[in-house]
Amino acid sequence: MSALLEIKGLTKAYPGVVANDDVSFAIQPGEVHALLGENGAGKSTLVKMIYGLVRPDAGTMTLNGADYTPSEPRAARASGVAMVFQHFSLFEALSVAENIALGMEDPPKPRDLAQRIHDVSRTYGLPLDPARLVGDLSAGERQRVEIIRCLLQDPKLLIMDEPTSVLTPQEVEILFHTLRKLSAEGTAILYISHKLEEIRTLCDAATILRLGKVVGECTPREVSAAQMAEMMVGKSLSQPARDEAEPGEVLLTVAGLSMEPASPFGTPLRHVGLEVRAGEVLGIGGVAGNGQDELLAALSGERRSAPGAVEFKGAPIGDTGPEARRKLGLLCAPEERLGHAAAPDMSLTENAVLTGRVRKGLDQNGFVGWGKAKGFAEEIIARFDVRTPGPDVAARALSGGNLQKYVIGREILQDPDVLVVNQPTWGVDASAAAAIRQALLDLAQNGAAVIVISQDLDELLEISDRFCALNEGRLSAPRPARGLSMEEIGLMLGGAHDMHEVEAAQ
Amino acid sequence: MIRLEKRPTPSRFWSLSTPVIAVILTMIAGGLMFAALGQDPVEAIRVIFWDPLFHPQFASYSRPQLLVKAGPLILIAIGLSLGFRAGIWNIGAEGQYIIGAICGAAFGLALYPSENILIFPGMVIVGALGGWAWAMIPGILKTRFRTNEILVSLLLVYVAEAILASAATNWLRNPEARGFPGSRNLARHPGTDNPELIAGTGMHWGVVAAFIAVIAAYVLLNRHVLGYQIKLAGQAPRAARFAGVEPTRLVLLCLGVSGALAGMAGLFEVSGPAGQISIDFNSGYGFTAIIVAFLGRLHPVGILLAGLLMALTYIGGELAQLMLGVPAPAIQAFQGMLLFFLLALDVLSNFRIRFGTGRAAA
Incomplete structure (x- = not known):
């Protein structure tokens, strides 16, 4: 033939x-x-x-x-x-x-x-x-x-x-x-x-x-x-791994969070509730466009809600902005790298200031310490194996995987108490993805709470302790990730609402 | 076939050298145009670029004009550039310039004939406040009702012109002028005048303010968090919100600063070179400053140079009309060429030109 x-x-x-x-x-x-x-x-x-x-x-x-x-x-x-x-x-x-x-x-x-x-x-x-x-x-x-x-x-x-x-x-x-x-x-x-x-x-x-x-x-x-x-x-990949540990105190609580979408074709959030403990990875699965961006915006402070809808270590923070939340220790990495997590035409040093200013003390009396910022950028590049000629390169010159390592590294090196990431390995090559997953697990191991929003179910099952699904802006009740089958997950992704109604009624 | 390829990072060499190349290309193309008009091209170019500064006879008059014209252009353009960098388009600096002049002049005239040395600083402050307030109208409408600041600020220019006409013919009119429109002459009254600080240079307080503004904007943009946030908001609005920049605050701040600087420029003009509030007091500085801001690539030092260059072509253009009888439209075409070449060559700093067929090899 x-x-x-x-x-x-x-x-x-x-x-x-x-x-x-x-x-x-x-x-x-x-x-x-x-x-x-x-x-x-x-x-x-x-x-x-x-x-x-x-x-x-x-x-x-x-x-x-x-x-x-x-x-x-x-x-x-x-x-x-x-x-x-x-x-x-x-x-x-x-x-x-x-x-x-x-x-x-x-x-x-x-x-x-x-x-x-x-x-x-x-x-x-x-x-x-x-x-x-x-x-x-x-x-x-x-x-x-x-x-x-x-x-x-x-x-x-x-x-x-x-x-x-x-x-x-x-x-x-x-x-x-x-x-x-x-x-x-x-x-x-x-x-x-x-x-x-x-x-x-x-x-x-x-x-x-x-x-x-x-x-x-x-x-x-x-x-x-x-x-x-x-x-x-071209080489064998190591599987992400970490030791078992009992989760600690509750760091972040979301309760009854509802939010209208910012754009006509966005997804409204409906009575979203979750809590995440120190040392734990909470995986949130779901098909794109089911409220992932909106949830991240509500957690990062880009969108405000009622004060009590989001609580950090028991303190209401729903009505505070991104800077205030960073100061407390709640950091986020959005899905879209170019234009949201990083400014494409700015250098890596300038992009280090984007979120690192408060926690890394990169400014003094309102003036940016560019030397310090460059040092922070270099630290990210070295620690997260970002392939780039140096910190003066524009963010858009980096490949997707390298920029993602930079963005995730920027948040992790600020030593967050809670880190929320949306699609951490989307469009990232396999070895970089493995490195990012391992870094997230290490962070949880060291006592931080990590929320991973992703469409990659294999990834979520690999790294999460508990798994819940986001469907049309509703979040299902979480279930232990270990032992979940693809069929069960499929059902969660499809029919999340009823499960949550039960929880809300309790 | 010619193709454009985006550079991974903008070329530093080209962004510095394109202005020089653009000026040279303008001289060549402009020379051809002057030759077609029957003028000696070398002579015409010399009259425009050289004579305003070095002509034995005219230079003593035209040299000071350089700073007199460049001062307000630079001062306004610096304010506008902050907003333009953040994606906030104040097109109505002309109106803020007029209102600033009227408010500052009214303050000075209200205290007439006092010669207290605090009057002039007071006029500057009131002028800046006037421009600021006029710019707050589009600012508040934008942040409250999401109106378009381009349209609102532009239309307010015509409102300001109407107010200027009424001030000149009515409530600020010189009571001793026997019905002629126009206010008392502020420049000829001690206490309200904005004098030439160094004789023969054209240097007045407005020029000093322009230089200070250049330095302040440079420090702001390169060192200060606010400048960083302005740049971030313009380049990546979503990233700016993610970083915690409040769009409302930024809109009010950028419009406010550009309005205040435009208002100050108006006050310095009315109390110095213009001397009085008159019906045709405004001469388009507010609009030309938009061009200056972009010519200077929204960079403070670039704006300083662009303002001087723009002023030079205006003075040189006038001189060429006077000495050579070159028609005014030809001068405008010449200025247009300069803009055209500068902006067209801009592409080189972000793109690389490739010559080749791009055809598949068999």
């Missing part, structure tokens, strides 16, 4: 970095082919070349035996290559059908389109109502819009970039079912991910990239996840 897409010697260099170096592999028709690699390994550049967004410097691609040199995504789509991006490009204020029509070369009449959306969504088991507003959809449903948009074009090759990062375990099952059905019908799927277990259950073949080069190929079902991880990272 001849390959559907054959790639030979594809090379693409950007200033200072070779993103793809002589990459060759082939995808058979109907095959689910995994593209595996850490962040920065060159996966995105490679698929962008296949999808016509980036032109290769050298190398050839052959699609169905014919030369394939897409000059733009439209040409790629015309040749039967479709792509679902990690970040959706949808208009929240438009309906599903309108969004799909916008992405088509010549959209059919609205009524016919709605019918076709119905047909495709039924055939592939992707329930979706064409008339609903995208702004009201969950992340999983938005992804379905993108997938159906691709399927309407009848692709021969479907590229999916990190599709499960925003899905609940149940939604992942639905997606896999769809992908298997597509593959059985002869559509090849190029599946990008760094979640090894997923790849083992879904994919027929895998190509592993490291630093822009193909470092291995394997049949995922026949090798272990650990073997694949080693190929991907």
